[in-house]
Amino acid sequence: xxxxxxxxxxxxxxxxxxxxxxxxxxxxxxxxxxxxxxxxxxxxxxxxxxxxxxxxxxxxxxxxxxxxxxxxxxxxxxxxxxxxxxxxxxxxxxxxxxxxxxxxxxxxxxxxxxxxxxxxxxxxxxxxxxxxxxxxxxxxxxxxxxxxxxxxxxxxxxxxxxxxxxxxxxxxxxxxxxxxxxxxxxxxxxxxxxxxxxxxxxxxxxxxxxxxxxxxxxxxxxxxxxxxxxxxxxxxxxxxx
Amino acid sequence: xxxxxxxxxxxxxxxxxxxxxxxxxxxxxxxxxxxxxxxxxxxxxxxxxxxxxxxxxxxxx
Numbered sequence: 001x002x003x004x005x006x007x008x009x010x011x012x013x014x015x016x017x018x019x020x021x022x023x024x025x026x027x028x029x030x031x032x033x034x035x036x037x038x039x040x041x042x043x044x045x046x047x048x049x050x051x052x053x054x055x056x057x058x059x060x061x062x063x064x065x066x067x068x069x070x071x072x073x074x075x076x077x078x079x080x081x082x083x084x085x086x087x088x089x090x091x092x093x094x095x096x097x098x099x100x101x102x103x104x105x106x107x108x109x110x111x112x113x114x115x116x117x118x119x120x121x122x123x124x125x126x127x128x129x130x131x132x133x134x135x136x137x138x139x140x141x142x143x144x145x146x147x148x149x150x151x152x153x154x155x156x157x158x159x160x161x162x163x164x165x166x167x168x169x170x171x172x173x174x175x176x177x178x179x180x181x182x183x184x185x186x187x188x189x190x191x192x193x194x195x196x197x198x199x200x201x202x203x204x205x206x207x208x209x210x211x212x213x214x215x216x217x218x219x220x221x222x223x224x225x226x227x228x229x230x231x232x233x234x235x236x237x238x239x240x241x
Numbered sequence: 242x243x244x245x246x247x248x249x250x251x252x253x254x255x256x257x258x259x260x261x262x263x264x265x266x267x268x269x270x271x272x273x274x275x276x277x278x279x280x281x282x283x284x285x286x287x288x289x290x291x292x293x294x295x296x297x298x299x300x301x302x
Contacts, residue, residue, distance in 0.1 A: 049259060050255045050258060053258065060266070103270075110259075110262045113258065212270065216274060219274075219281050222281055223281040223284045226281070226285060230284060230287050234291070237294075
């Protein structure tokens with residue numbers, strides 16, 4: 001099945017069907033999520049109203065890691081099986097992941113200032129997420145750094161695969177080191193320790209952000225495939241002349 | 242502005258942090274969607290003009 005959809009024409013056909021579904025899920029989940037986040041959910045007993053930042057901060061942080069894993073997996077597939085489409089998926093994922101990481105960092109900072117009394121601390125969680133942001137930027141810069149596009153893609157893919165080590169570091173940094181950041185309260189072995197009134201908007205926003213990723217990814221993959229065709233056509237015309 | 246709205250927007254004195262986080266999220270996400278659409282549109286226009294050029298060359302030869 002994987003090889004079947006590695007064909008760009010088939011992939012575009014599939015995404016043209018999936019994109020409207022992703023748009024509907026994204027708009028509905030984020031719409032209801034915002035209503036629950038800003039109206040229905042109660043203030044926290046310790047953090048009061050600032051807890052509402054969690055509903056944009058945590059899904060952004062989850063997506064930052066999800067996108068990076070998707071980027072590294074696509075890069076690995078592109079390196080091993082030399083699928084052009086896998087490279088394009090990785091390249092298209094990078095700016096989306098970088099945006100989510102930037103949002104996680106800045107919304108975290110906006111939550112940190114009133115709760116911790118500081119915009120930033122150089123602790124393990126915050127620093128490892130900042131490194132993730134630089135990995136995304138490094139990937140994008142490296143991809144475009146070579147005249148030979150395939151060399152740039154290969155170098156960027158290797159960087160992304162090496163950088164995947166940062167993902168478990170981000171996840172477990174709150175357990176391994178002393179930090180101001182609170183430990184995991186949703187994804188943990190003993191089950192979530194968060195009240196359903198707060199869990200509902202959090203899950204809705206996470207679903208919305210995931211659908212949003214696929215929505216934007218499908219647009220960007222389509223555009224990158226067009227850009228590839230343009231490059232080939234220009235090269236053909238140059239050869240004819 | 243009605244009192245209840247001022248009270249709601251104030252968010253217990255943390256309004257600028259909370260609305261700042263939501264506003265920035267909206268700007269980045271909407272900006273990314275618009276930029277991606279523009280990227281797709283620009284490639285479609287370029288591709289169309291190149292295809293037309295190629296077809297024209299073929300008919301001429």
